[in-house]
Amino acid sequence: MAYVSVKGAVKFFPREDGTEMMILDRVSFETKEHGITCLLGPSGCGKSTLLNVVAGLERLDQGNVAVISNHRDSGKKPPQLGYVFQDPRLLNWKRVEDNLVFALKGMGVPRIEWQERMQKYLALAGLDEFRKQYPLYLSGGMRQRVGLARALAIEPEVLLMDEPYSKLDQLTARKLREDTLAICARLRQTALLVTHDVEEAAYMGDRIVILSARPGRVMEIFENPLPPVERDMDELPFIRFKKNLLQSVLRVVRQEVRA
């Protein structure tokens, strides 16, 4: 069991003129265990910042974020988090398999397990035949798959994903979404995905947390009634759910415009 608990998260960023700008305003929610939680909101609402706080790259000004796990004494060891970035952030001078080794080594996975993990997760991500390639010789979609395999190979308690499909073409992004959803369902992976794309949130999210424009506040939390296997983008149940979600997002936007 592992999930992320966010309580009263407040974050300010300094402006150039020395004043401070509020990015997150008392954000509270919990992610779904063994499922994908989507943080959905407009650009600049602080959703990526929140993901960086979970990853330990940034600190909150108030509130707290915790990764709760019953496999680990939360007070003593740092959480095992996999991160798929918007740009894949690969070490381009290392072969695909060595990019995985870099993460495995850092996370203290015993060397004896490396081969098995590489084989398993490269195969899951559809990268079997590319393990000896250098990243710059791969397409953008394949590089993003390497980023996914690297994050999964450490067998994280929580998988963090920051708009990982936003820089890919529509078809590649769609295929990668399908594959990521299937992989996460198969591994029963707890994941937190940040996106500004309503359709992506409806497709990927078991739980969807809608954030307002800056400063980000939680406006509504949706539970996806469709299990992952029944989310077919071209079928009526999915289209209906996506419509509901879109209406909620539009309601939030309209309220804000009025305010």
Place this chain on the structure above:
Amino acid sequence: MKTNPLAEALQDIGLRVSSIAALVLAWWLMSLIFPPTLVPKPWETFAEVGTIITTGDFFVEMGSTLRRVLVGFALAMVVSVPLGIVMGTLRNLESFFEPPIILGLTMPGLIWAVLMIMFFGLTETSAYAAVAITILPMLAISIWQGTKSIDKDLIDMSQVFHASPWSKVVDVILPQLISHILAAIRYGLGLAWKVVVVVEMFGLSNGVGYQVVRGFNVFSMKTVLAWAITFLIVMIVIEFGIIGWLERAVTRWRPRVEAWRR
């Protein structure tokens, strides 16, 4: 567009050879204008080069010079790579080391050579020290500025995956500095040659610099030029052989940029 690697390589070699041939042609034209004591004929000078090489003087003298360059250069690299990385990543140390590095850069190599000979006497140590201390600021600046331009996103990535400080340096920072290090090696070697020749001229009794002074003392332009050419041959071997090979080996991961190909 499909390319033939052999044709490409031949074209590359052809361009380099014609560049050198053009220089020799210009030299020959000058030798028609000036007396042989000032500008000797190219082939006479090349014959002198042949003599230097066949008598074995070349290997003895060049060996001494090369050793001084390489030891001094290695000393400078060992200090400047960590120094440059530290300066590029830690603000306090950057402020502390910046003034001596900038001052060191402005000091002429000739003065370092004189200072080192006065300090260490007419020994090999003066040559090693003069080479190391002259090129160190230039190498450190190159690595320091390179470190400042490394991708911060990759550092964040390495943080997320709990990379150790050693792994951050070896796996993340150093590979990003490779172009800067290679450029530093090229400039550094060029500078090291210049300094070592000065030290040899001043205070040592062997090496290429010493031989050039001997040629100068008898006003033999041919001898001076012949030794200069042996020097160039070694530089070409180092540049296109060793450094070129090193560059290809460490940048294999990077597809070649063909900006002007249509």
